[in-house]
Amino acid sequence: MHLSHSLRVYKFGGASVKDATAIRNLHAILQHRPAGQPLLVVVSAMGKTTNALEHIYHLAHTGADYTLPLQELHQFHLGVAEGLLPDAPRDEHGRLVCGAGAGSLHCLLQELGDKLATLSKGEYDRQYDQVVSYGELLATCIVAAAVGAKWLDVRPLIRTDHSWREARVDWPTTERNVREQVQPLLQQGVVLTQGFLGGTASGQTTTLGREGSDYTAAILAYCLGAESVTIWKDVAGLLNADPKIFPNTVRYPEISYQETIEMAYYGASVIHPKTIKPLAVRRIPLYVKSFVDPEAEGTKIYDCKHGTLAPALILKTNQCLISFESKDLTFISEENLEVIFGALAQVRLKINLMQNSAISFSVCTDWHEYRLRKLLEHLREHFSIYYNTGLELYTIKNYTPEAITQLTDGRQLLLEQRTRQTFQFVSRAATPSA
Numbered sequence: 001m002h003l004s005h006s007l008r009v010y011k012f013g014g015a016s017v018k019d020a021t022a023i024r025n026l027h028a029i030l031q032h033r034p035a036g037q038p039l040l041v042v043v044s045a046m047g048k049t050t051n052a053l054e055h056i057y058h059l060a061h062t063g064a065d066y067t068l069p070l071q072e073l074h075q076f077h078l079g080v081a082e083g084l085l086p087d088a089p090r091d092e093h094g095r096l097v098c099g100a101g102a103g104s105l106h107c108l109l110q111e112l113g114d115k116l117a118t119l120s121k122g123e124y125d126r127q128y129d130q131v132v133s134y135g136e137l138l139a140t141c142i143v144a145a146a147v148g149a150k151w152l153d154v155r156p157l158i159r160t161d162h163s164w165r166e167a168r169v170d171w172p173t174t175e176r177n178v179r180e181q182v183q184p185l186l187q188q189g190v191v192l193t194q195g196f197l198g199g200t201a202s203g204q205t206t207t208l209g210r211e212g213s214d215y216t217a218a219i220l221a222y223c224l225g226a227e228s229v230t231i232w233k234d235v236a237g238l239l240n241a242d243p244k245i246f247p248n249t250v251r252y253p254e255i256s257y258q259e260t261i262e263m264a265y266y267g268a269s270v271i272h273p274k275t276i277k278p279l280a281v282r283r284i285p286l287y288v289k290s291f292v293d294p295e296a297e298g299t300k301i302y303d304c305k306h307g308t309l310a311p312a313l314i315l316k317t318n319q320c321l322i323s324f325e326s327k328d329l330t331f332i333s334e335e336n337l338e339v340i341f342g343a344l345a346q347v348r349l350k351i352n353l354m355q356n357s358a359i360s361f362s363v364c365t366d367w368h369e370y371r372l373r374k375l376l377e378h379l380r381e382h383f384s385i386y387y388n389t390g391l392e393l394y395t396i397k398n399y400t401p402e403a404i405t406q407l408t409d410g411r412q413l414l415l416e417q418r419t420r421q422t423f424q425f426v427s428r429a430a431t432p433s434a
């Protein structure tokens, strides 16, 4: 089968489509691309729309009044569409025509309202996906119309299981779907689709995990054998730390898949952790570039060798440290660990760091109140369980003594761990230095 070797995949996240001005900038980036190459564009929800939809969904599910935030969401999207498409035709009700048929802006807004109005009591996660997915549907409808691209519904193509809110991809089916259905479209011009979304065999919408649009770009690139993927961000490239948190960051001009996958795993939120593997498997380079300065070099992530990199500083906030102690002073055994790991997997709490001692085993996880409550229910009879919330997990990859001092100074460390390349610690919020 012919694969699109010259295909480029571009991914634009929330910040790059946050308003009409940002979308005009995106359009300019598309117009400046090299001529004659097919292009597939993956777009996320606009700005913080996914957070807004989560909020609206939560209100609706708990029976609270969500009218105002839903109205704001409608007005916001209609306002951006009006700003971008002032000369677009109007329908018989005088409404702007943006997109066509079931994928048109007014149909999508109507559907979202209907879904919220008809939620049933249970199935929180399944219904979450059916509602929160509208962020990407609305954004792609508007952006495709604004840039004159072909709008593609990704949900029938990326086939997933039923793991709502973090669905797992059925790779063989997805690859077949994408090759058969996207390949011919790419010959007709720029194709633009949603990040973050997938669909089950029975046609229900799923999502791939928060910030999962980078992953979508990688899935599609993998299936189509793309030449490269570029993710357009509000930063100069992959930096050694988040510039919103740490001063004096440096950009990595190039970096290996392996280093990047580890940074993403430890919590560097610039790239979704699942993005790298499909690209590495097919040796597709990933460029991280600035949509603010599109001509600047950015970062190239590929199968490269490099010397020691500047230490990478990574912070995960909102952490919880859970300690399990045997109730009768018996040692923590493999059997105990099996029970603990099984329960953690069952409630879908991911371990960010773990440590054991003779009669105690500790894990640091993201803080999910509901999941922790379930975990306690499962394990209370086996162990005495203690937990602390409101913690931070710091990771320094390729650490130096100076980098450790810089981060640990003035902090109370609750747990620390060091390997040859990586230093990690859990702490409470920083105390002001003297």
Ligand SMILES: Nc1ncnc2c1ncn2[C@@H]1O[C@H](COP(=O)(O)OP(=O)(O)O)[C@@H](O)[C@H]1O
Pocket (backbone or CB within 6 Å): 012, 013, 014, 015, 016, 044, 211, 232, 233, 234, 235, 237, 238, 239, 240, 241, 242, 243, 244, 268, 269, 270, 271
């Ligand atoms: N190591 C890092 N290098 C660059 N940016 C980082 C890094 N770690 C975290 N970030 C943050 O990632 C943000 C960009 O990612 P994200 O907000 O997910 O973009 P988008 O949603 O637009 O795709 C940056 O604004 C920056 O604050």
Ligand SMILES: N[C@@H](CC(=O)OP(=O)(O)O)C(=O)O
Pocket (backbone or CB within 6 Å): 012, 013, 014, 015, 044, 045, 050, 051, 135, 195, 196, 209, 210, 211, 212, 213, 214
């Ligand atoms: N809109 C989704 C998916 C996503 O990837 O967004 P972004 O590319 O803006 O991080 C989210 O906010 O989780």
